Amino acid sequence: MQRKLKMGQMISLIHVSDHEDRIVIQNTRGSTLRWKIYPGQIVYEGFSTGWLRIDPMEGELKSWEHTLIIIRVEAVNLEPGLYNAVIPIETNYGIEKISLVMLIPYESSEGINVRRITISDAYES
DSSP, X not given: OEEXXXXXXXXXXXXXXXTXXXXXEEEXXXXXXXEEOOGGGOEEESSOOOOEEEEOOEEEEOTTOEEEEEEEEOOTTOOSEEEEEEEEEEETTEEEEEEEEEEEOOOOTTOOOOOEEEEXXXXXX
């Protein structure tokens, strides 16, 4: 899924595996795009925080350049349930927020417990 945002960047969300997703940021302006994610500004909703690992956390893009941001889930010690996080990406044009949802299902009677991360289609500005 891909969206052009009002601040001169394009953000694409790519599902890689149950433990990893990627965000692609592309600069669609003629000037340099500087972006940064501050770990302390990530909003975790629910009982647990710090279950996301993001790399890189900042960058600089010239016109029409793009970069990949890798989002990994650290869900080893989390209880089953629904987890939400909002990642603000600050740029020299403003702030965009990306909502993420992770579901850790309850263990079934067969002993199956699948961990899954899903990046939702929710953008905030």
